[in-house]
Amino acid sequence: MTAKRIAIAGFQHETNCFGVTKAGLPEFEMADSWPGLLHGEKVILETEGMNLPIAGFAAAAQAAGIEVVPILWCSAEPSAHVTDHAFEAICGMLLNGIRDAGHIDGVYLDLHGAMVTESLADGEGEILRRVREVVGPEFPVVASLDLHANISAEMVEHADYLAIFRTYPHLDMADTGARCVPVLKRLLAGEPLYKAFQAVPYLIPLHAQYTGSTPFDEIYQLPVEFEQKDVLAEIALGFTAADFPDTGPSCVAYAATAQQATAAAGEIVDLFLAREADLDCSMLSLDEAVSKCRQKWGKPIVLADVQDNAGAGGTSDTTGLLAALIKGGAKKALMGLFYDPESARQAHEAGEGALVQLAIGAKSGLAGHVPVKAEFEVLALGDGTCRYTGEMYGGGVATLGKTAALRLVGHEAEIDLVATSVRNQCLDRAHFTHIGLNPKSYSVICVKSTTHFRADFEPIAGDVFPVSSPGTFLCDLEKIPYACIARRLPYTGDAAISQHKAEAH
Structure with a gap:
């Protein structure tokens, strides 16, 4: 029998529809x-063994005797809209690759689900529509x-099955890709699969989506329970910085x-209700946050700069938390990652x-943001090749560009920080250890991340606290200038549930 x-x-x-820079073709190529x-x-070859959906699918498919025909794979760091040029160029490569693949029996796509382009609110819906057309x-x-x-609804219509991660931090990306293989085999065998799609009528900020917390520990048990009844259930929690009616x-x-x-x-x-x-x-x-730094903890406390997360389209260069810790005289604090190519170059x-005068951060032109100007000692320098060691990205390699470990001098505060030349979410201890800084030796660790950091930093932490410092990825949903959202904000204690005006595109 010929392999499928x-x-x-x-x-x-x-x-992030409220971000600063867009994702053009160079951002997908780098x-x-x-x-x-x-x-x-x-x-x-270059994703094998990584915690990526396409790697998980390929490994599971090959183990099942299925031949995979690889076309392309790409991603860009979260940012503002994907340019029309990049979208059309990559879609063109993808569709031509399918057309030129010879006889094939099916298609698997590794998508995100929250892509917005300059002209399209539903990027993935359009990708799936075009693939279905071919x-x-x-x-x-x-x-x-x-x-x-x-x-x-368009995504659901054009895909026979959508598998969705069940963990945040995303520890099951490869597993999710692999879950598509048995379903694909059922479809190839002609088994019918009926679909049902329902939206939850409220939004959830990302820092509240941690699946190790209540109520998600209960909600994500449901797919496991349904599997016993031969029902496949997939749950998405939504990306709140994408402004269109299907967000949520x-x-x-x-x-x-x-x-x-x-x-x-x-x-x-x-x-959910x-x-x-x-x-x-x-x-x-x-x-x-400054007050927490003054308390005694047996292990380092982690302060998460949740609204300046490169992994959610943040600029990763805001200085609100850094300035507050300097003013508050924080002791033995470690911060990262600051996206600051200029400071890294100067170091x-x-x-x-060497001792060098630097203006750290605030290079992206955000209104009201100013750099922290001070003298720093250059502790260590690197080329930015950082091999991940944590569970989420372990085995992969981050490309950070010219990188510098810096120590604040001339202030009461004791703060070390890492500046990089490529924007990157601080979610792995290797972001610090690769340049000689040991997070365990600090009293306070400040990470520009919303939740992914928990997988690698929570095991060494005395406690973890999300911090509301200014940034372009707002977790206080009341402050986001939505124009098209069609769902309400989450209930937050005694406050009444707010209702945004919903305007369709």
Whole structure:
């Protein structure tokens, strides 16, 4: 019997509609947290063993005797909109690759689910529509999505199955890709799968989406329970910085009958509604964060600069928390990662051990943001090649560009920080250890990350606190100038639930 041939491809971007810089073709071609644009066999060779959906799918498919036909894979660091040029260029490569693949029996796509382009609110819906147009209505098409996907009816319509991460931090990316393989085999065998799609009628800020917390420890048990009934249930929590009507949590269920699928989706939404009041959307103010630094902890405390997360389209160069810690005289504090190519370059020119006057941060032109001007000692320098050691990205390599470890001098505060030349979310201790800084030796660790840092930093932390410091990825949803959102904000204690005006595009 001839092995089935499945075309595989990936095109990922998480779009912050309130971000500063857009994602053009060069951003997809360059390596950052993940490899740059890959073609053909390099898709397999350069992602093998990584915690990526396409790597998980490829390994599981090959183990099942399925031949994979790799087309391309790319991602860009989250930012403002994907340019029309980049979208059309990459879609063109993807579709031509499918057309030129010879006889294939199905398609697997590694997508994000929250892509917005200069002209399209629903990037993934359009990708799936175009793929469906090429392969036809009866052809099996499956895709994996990020937990933060904003799922649209068009995405559900054009894909036979959507698998979604179940953990945040995303420890199951490869596993999610692998979950598509048995479903694809069912589809290839002609088994019917009925779909049911329902949206949850409120938004959840990302720092409250930590799946190790209540109520998600209960919500994400439902897919496991449904599997015992041969029902596939997939849950997305949404990406709140994408401003269009489909933004927000939702679920998709698949089953042998429409009734089973509809019942499962309804049960999931009912649980979301029942547990809305249990969401923890709290953040410390800057003054409260400084106060935490003065308390005694057996292990380092972690302050998460959640609104300046490069992994959510933040500039990764705001200085609100740094300035507050300097003013408050914080002791033995470590901060990163600051996206500041200029300061990194100056440190490299000065050399290790030198004292250099720097203006740290605030280079992206955000209104009201100013750099921290001070003297720093250059502790260490690096080329930015950082091999991840934590569970989430372990085995992968970050490309940070020229990097500098710096120590504040001439102030009461004791602060070390890392400046890089490529924007990167601080989610792995290797971001510090690769340049000679040991996070365990500090009293305070400040990370520009929303939740992913928890996987590697929480095991060494005395406690973890999200901090409300200014940035372009707002976690206080009341402050986001939405124009198109069609769902309400989450319930936050005694405050009434707010309702934004919904305007369709």
